[in-house]
Amino acid sequence: MSTMNTWDQFWYYLVHNGSYILSQFTRHFLISIYGVLIAAIIGIPIGILIARHKHLSATVIGIANVIQTIPSLAMLSIIMLGLGLGVNTVIVTVFLYSLLPIIKNTYTGMENVDRNILDSGKGMGMTSFQVLYMVELPLSLSVIMAGIRNALVVAIGITAIGAFVGAGGLGDIIVRGTNATNGGAIILAGALPTALMAIISDWVLGFLQRKLESRG
Amino acid sequence: MKEEDPILVYKDIAKIYRGGNVAVEHINLTIHKGDFVCLIGTSGSGKTTTMRMINRMLEPTSGEILYNGQDIHKTDPVTLRRHIGYVIQNIGLMPHMTIYENITLVPKLLKWPEEKKREKAKELIKLVELPEEFLDRYPSELSGGQQQRIGVVRALAANQDLILMDEPFGALDPITRESLQELVKNLQEKMGKTVVFVTHDMDEALKLATDIVVMDGGHIIQNATPKELLSHPANKFVEDLIGSERLIQARADVTTVGQIMLKNPVSITPGRSLAEAIRLMRQRRVDTLLVTDDDGYLKGFIDIESLDNRYNKATSVSDILNTHIFYVTDDVLLRDTVDRILKRGLKYVPVVDAAGKLQGIVTRAALVDVVYDTIWGDSDDTDSETSDEPVIKNLDTDAPNDKEA
Numbered sequence: 160m161s162t163m164n165t166w167d168q169f170w171y172y173l174v175h176n177g178s179y180i181l182s183q184f185t186r187h188f189l190i191s192i193y194g195v196l197i198a199a200i201i202g203i204p205i206g207i208l209i210a211r212h213k214h215l216s217a218t219v220i221g222i223a224n225v226i227q228t229i230p231s232l233a234m235l236s237i238i239m240l241g242l243g244l245g246v247n248t249v250i251v252t253v254f255l256y257s258l259l260p261i262i263k264n265t266y267t268g269m270e271n272v273d274r275n276i277l278d279s280g281k282g283m284g285m286t287s288f289q290v291l292y293m294v295e296l297p298l299s300l301s302v303i304m305a306g307i308r309n310a311l312v313v314a315i316g317i318t319a320i321g322a323f324v325g326a327g328g329l330g331d332i333i334v335r336g337t338n339a340t341n342g343g344a345i346i347l348a349g350a351l352p353t354a355l356m357a358i359i360s361d362w363v364l365g366f367l368q369r370k371l372e373s374r375g
Numbered sequence: 376m377k378e379e380d381p382i383l384v385y386k387d388i389a390k391i392y393r394g395g396n397v398a399v400e401h402i403n404l405t406i407h408k409g410d411f412v413c414l415i416g417t418s419g420s421g422k423t424t425t426m427r428m429i430n431r432m433l434e435p436t437s438g439e440i441l442y443n444g445q446d447i448h449k450t451d452p453v454t455l456r457r458h459i460g461y462v463i464q465n466i467g468l469m470p471h472m473t474i475y476e477n478i479t480l481v482p483k484l485l486k487w488p489e490e491k492k493r494e495k496a497k498e499l500i501k502l503v504e505l506p507e508e509f510l511d512r513y514p515s516e517l518s519g520g521q522q523q524r525i526g527v528v529r530a531l532a533a534n535q536d537l538i539l540m541d542e543p544f545g546a547l548d549p550i551t552r553e554s555l556q557e558l559v560k561n562l563q564e565k566m567g568k569t570v571v572f573v574t575h576d577m578d579e580a581l582k583l584a585t586d587i588v589v590m591d592g593g594h595i596i597q598n599a600t601p602k603e604l605l606s607h608p609a610n611k612f613v614e615d616l617i618g619s620e621r622l623i624q625a626r627a628d629v630t631t632v633g634q635i636m637l638k639n640p641v642s643i644t645p646g647r648s649l650a651e652a653i654r655l656m657r658q659r660r661v662d663t664l665l666v667t668d669d670d671g672y673l674k675g676f677i678d679i680e681s682l683d684n685r686y687n688k689a690t691s692v693s694d695i696l697n698t699h700i701f702y703v704t705d706d707v708l709l710r711d712t713v714d715r716i717l718k719r720g721l722k723y724v725p726v727v728d729a730a731g732k733l734q735g736i737v738t739r740a741a742l743v744d745v746v747y748d749t750i751w752g753d754s755d756d757t758d759s760e761t762s763d764e765p766v767i768k769n770l771d772t773d774a775p776n777d778k779e780a
Contacts (some may be wrong), residue, residue, distance in 0.1 A: 275471075281432065283481050286453050
């Protein structure tokens with residue numbers, strides 16, 4: 160082993176622990192997705208709410224901003240105090256970090272829908288719920304999607320740190336590498352898939368976002 | 376159509392915002408079915424506010440609006456809006472929906488079956504002379520004018536009787552605007568729709584409206600037909616809004632025959648003798664007499680030629696009566712009459728009312744007056760309406776004239 164250079168070692172690790180990396184990759188991805196998904200389920204309605212009731216927007220976005228400024232390791236530790244070690248702590252952390260981009264983008268997306276279009280929709284006899292799901296949401300979908308994309312990329316990074324609270328994922332492999340002597344190859348085996356995941360997610364969601372934009 | 380119940384009645388409507396900011400006040404307005412009402416005024420005059428209260432996009436602070444006799448405040452706003460067409464300035468087509476989906480939006484809200492929607496969309500797109508393939512396109516693939524055509528027919532999709540338009544053509548170039556104005560006017564006339572149209576463009580209002588409501592500072596300044604508005608602007612503000620140039624130019628377009636005719640044409644009844652006729656001609660210095668019955672209904676005319684030829688054979692006016700007479704009614708536009716007089720080479724045209732009673736006569740000399748006024752301004756514009764005698768006599772002595780004045 161010691162005669163091989165780092166790249167050879169990396170390939171060797173990859174070949175021999177392929178299934179382990181894959182399972183951690185999936186775990187990592189799912190933790191990020193769950194956090195973002197829950198944030199979307201809760202954040203999008205909040206975004207709609209504050210777009211309808213503007214006086215709430217400053218407070219809500221302010222709170223989300225504060226959450227965002229807390230360093231992720233600190234956040235993980237604080238939540239760990241409540242939820243203990245394990246995957247749930249990481250999912251909650253990811254959720255909290257994803258709230259801001261999702262709420263903010265939903266709000267912005269709804270705000271940016273042309274007033275004239277809303278006026279004509281209402282004037283033609285749409286109920287306010289119909290205006291929401293037939294006009295406002297379709298027209299702000301690409302902006303909301305941009306928020307989700309942002310959130311997911313950040314989430315993948317946070318999940319990597321989540322290894323410290325015992326959540327597993329690709330962060331686990333990185334930690335393993337840092338603990339080993341000459342563990343450069345192992346670090347790469349954890350870090351490169353993490354980076355790859357972030358890049359691919361960004362690309363896929365970006366593609367989706369452009370697809371939504373180009374309609375009409 | 377005026378006899379029908381009004382489709383829309385404003386009863387002392389006011390809209391006052393918090394802080395006492397008055398948007399509109401004391402709005403009383405009656406709109407009948409088939410009317411094309413233009414609300415015109417400068418920005419901030421309350422014209423859009425007045426319109427938007429019809430479909431409850433705004434609620435009045437006080438007063439009530441009756442739509443088909445029903446207080447709209449007691450109806451469900453959503454149902455109300457689905458039955459009133461709505462076209463706004465910036466087109467307002469849904470950018471994420473195809474033209475088909477846009478046109479059939481209200482039918483969809485009303486849950487029409489698919490075939491009925493498809494049929495309606497095809498019918499409407501034909502109406503605005505756009506190809507059927509456009510139904511599958513998105514608004515951004517159409518030009519501004521085409522988009523607003525769609526905006527206009529979208530307001531007709533659910534067979535709405537009343538259509539509200541808020542400066543719909545403001546953002547279009549003049550040529551496109553003109554073609555859309557024609558489209559709207561045609562549709563309105565053909566389909567008998569009632570239109571409430573907000574504009575700040577007087578040309579547009581004069582061209583389209585049957586009634587023009589001039590607004591300023593939240594009040595109605597004048598409510599009149601285009602004709603009345605041009606001939607009798609209520610005050611300086613209305614005059615300024617119309618523009619002095621347009622006032623003069625438009626006179627020939629809106630003056631009716633009734634306004635410039637001479638009111639006491641020389642006439643005779645068929646029962647009188649020819650001797651009496653020739654005496655009358657000599658006395659009044661005319662070569663033609665209009666013949667009416669005892670109640671004043673126009674029957675025809677006699678002229679000096681036929682009288683001369685048949686003086687020995689005939690005894691009474693009825694014997695030489697020529698019934699082939701060209702006449703116009705008093706509400707006909709002068710512009711059209713001028714054309715006829717000039718083209719047919721007529722010396723005069725008798726004017727009758729709707730029932731056929733003789734009202735007056737338009738001579739070539741009277742036309743000189745109108746042209747004179749048009750060219751030299753309105754310094755003595757009342758002359759054309761009250762027939763200034765001496766001018767006419769000097770210029771045109773061989774036509775039947777009123778010499779009494």
